[in-house]
Amino acid sequence: MAKLSRHASRQAAFQILFALEKDPTNNSIDSLYEIVLDGKSFDDYLPSLVNGVLGTKAELDEKISSHLAPTWALNRINKADLVILRLAIYELTTVEAVPYKVAIDEAVELAKTFADEKDRKFVNGVLKHFAPVEE
Numbered sequence: 001m002a003k004l005s006r007h008a009s010r011q012a013a014f015q016i017l018f019a020l021e022k023d024p025t026n027n028s029i030d031s032l033y034e035i036v037l038d039g040k041s042f043d044d045y046l047p048s049l050v051n052g053v054l055g056t057k058a059e060l061d062e063k064i065s066s067h068l069a070p071t072w073a074l075n076r077i078n079k080a081d082l083v084i085l086r087l088a089i090y091e092l093t094t095v096e097a098v099p100y101k102v103a104i105d106e107a108v109e110l111a112k113t114f115a116d117e118k119d120r121k122f123v124n125g126v127l128k129h130f131a132p133v134e135e
Contacts, residue, residue, distance in 0.1 A: 003041050003042055003043045004037075004040060004041070004042045004043070004045075004046060006045060006106075007106065007109070008040075009042060009043075009045045009046040009049065010049065010087060010106050010110065011110065011113070012033075012036045012037060012042070012046055013046055013049040013050050013053070013087060014083055014084060014087060014110050014114060015032075015036045016029065016032045016033065016036055016050050017050060017053055017054070017083045017086070017087065018079060018080060018083045018114070019032050019036075020032070020054070021079045021082070021083055022079060029050070048095075049087060049090065049091070052090050052094060052095075053083075053086050053087055053090050056090060056094070057086065060085075060086045060089050060090060061074055061086070063089055063093070063130075064077070064082070064085050064086070064089065064126065067126050067129040067130075068126070077122075078115070078119065080111075080114050080115045080119065081111070081115060081119050081122055081123055084107050084110045084111055084114070084115070084119075084123050085107070085123060085126055085127070087107065087110070088103050088104065088106070088107035088123070088127055088130075089127070089130060091103045091106075092127075092130045093130070100130070100131060100132055103127075104124065104127050104128075107123050107124075107127055108120055108123060108124055110123075111123045111124075
């Protein structure tokens with residue numbers, strides 16, 4: 001059985017993290033894996049994304065907040081965008097093997113799939129602040 005691609009792992013991570021964001025009392029992460037994956041096998045990348053985002057959520061939220069307009073609070077961001085931003089920023093700041101452009105493109109694709117055009121532009125606008133400084 002083929003393992004999930006990195007793209008599919010990001011989609012699954014988004015779905016699991018989104019479900020946890022919508023229902024924080026859901027403590028059965030294993031059942032979320034079963035529902036989202038529907039029997040598909042996966043490698044270590046999916047749990048590393050899910051656990052990494054969950055373990056650094058406060059730090060990720062601080063990074064997101066620092067790039068919002070002064071009149072915007074984190075709680076004004078819709079849950080889908082927030083989860084997408086957390087995932088992308090986690091990859092950008094923690095996973096060395098993921099190039100900046102890949103992380104941004106994947107975040108925009110997630111926004112296209114799970115949100116709308118306005119959200120895609122918002123996600124892209126926030127993530128541009130995490131671009132590496134060119135020398």
